[in-house]
Amino acid sequence: MDMNSFFNDLQGKINQAIESSPAKDIEKNVKSMMSQGFSKLDLVTREEFDIQSQVLAKTRAKLDALEQRVTEMEERLAAKPQV
Incomplete structure (x- = not known):
């Protein structure tokens, strides 16, 4: 439902409530x-x-x-000598 139709629908319902209800x-x-x-509207x-x-x-x-832990582990792994 788009915003215009939502507010138009809401306004219509409010007007209907005002017309058909006593003040209280x-x-x-x-x-x-x-x-x-x-x-x-979720x-x-x-x-x-x-x-x-x-x-x-x-x-x-x-x-x-x-x-941070992954970065540290990658740095340690890169610093180890390759066999």
Whole structure:
């Protein structure tokens, strides 16, 4: 779904909710429709984003350490006299 059609659809649903609901239900209906609309966008919560950022940072640190070990091993192997 492209962004224009998403927002047009969301706007239509909000307008429909406003027209068909008493004032006290409007906020509840709009929140519900926005939640449904945002679920179509495959968004993540800030908490999920932060967790994945931490996982990525740890993975990157491990990769850097492994690359360093491989480099050291290659240097040691190259320094050994060939038989």
